[in-house]
Amino acid sequence: MVGMQRVDYVFPGSVEEAVGMLEDGKAGARIVAGGTDVLPDLRKGRLGPCMLVDVTRIPGLDRIVVTDEHVEVGAAVTFAALKASPYLRQHVHALADAAASVGAQAIQNAATWVGNIVQAMPAADGAVVAVALGAEARVVDAAGAAWRAVETLFRGPGRSEIDPTRQFVTHVRFPRPAGAWGTAWGRIGRRPSLVLPILNCAVVVGLDAKRAVIDSAAIALGPVAPCPMRACAAEAFLVGQTPGPEVFAHAAELARDESNPRDSPMRASRAYRLEVIPPLVSDALGLAVARAIKSSHELTQINTN
Secondary structure (H helix, E strand, O other): OEOOEOOEEEOOOOHHHHHHHHHHHOOOEEEEOOOOOHHHHHHOOOOOOOEEEEOOOOOOOOOEEEOOOEEEEEOOOEHHHHHHOHHHHHHOHHHHHHHHOOOOHHHHHHOEHHHHHHHOOOOOHHHHHHHHOOOEEEEEEOOEEEEEEHHHHEEEOOEEOOOOOOOEEEEEEEEOOOOEEEEEEEEEOOOOOOOOOOEEEEEEEEEEOOOOEEEEEEEEEEOOOOOOEEOHHHHHHHOOOOOOHHHHHHHHHHHHHHOOOOOOOOOOOHHHHHHHHHHHHHHHHHHHHHHHHHHHHHHHHHHHO
């Protein structure tokens, strides 16, 4: 029961059963995992489902799987699990660090990466890092399953292309780190945690170790647009450049020029955020490149032993 409304709470045993429950509910049922956003909305009367379909007991959806090509994260994987993953802590620092910045420990223990993405908030830590990683979501409905780029799932603030009354994101995946590859996460808030971010930034950099230049770059920012944003001009500038402070600074200025934050009484003024974007991006680039160089050295040692 939520307020005076009866809400059935069910646990499907498979993805197929979950989709069937959505179909049977005829838009009155909706998917839930951690519930850290859905349950407060229910209490405030913003949602009125007759059934919540909890997918956290479906076998396999609580796993982080590393294949030859991808890192695949199930819909029931919490931010606490991402933060604690030895593989992510060693190879995908941005995701582990972003997971550590989501609310308090109790929130991290319940909230899921998939749920954070589906909520479609422009400042959502999980969504911003997913965009930088070039992540894809496996979307399932009655018609079947398809992988879709996470970057395409956002319509606007709090408006997702995913309809949780008929669709179910079972997994998120991104390319497995390979070669000289590094990531970094940056976040500015009034306190380190338990506050809305004034800005957040995820960076992914690949190096051509032989030529000592950047051969790929991704910079995602929030909340500087209605959706998590890729700084495409800054990324294009970086490719082919020899990494260094001046290069990072120029790319960071380009990222600022692409951004369009608004004045927010809950976060900060537009002017302040535009002022802070360059050092945030520049620092993240420097850290990501340092990690890419380290990974290149580690690969060299492995290959020569």
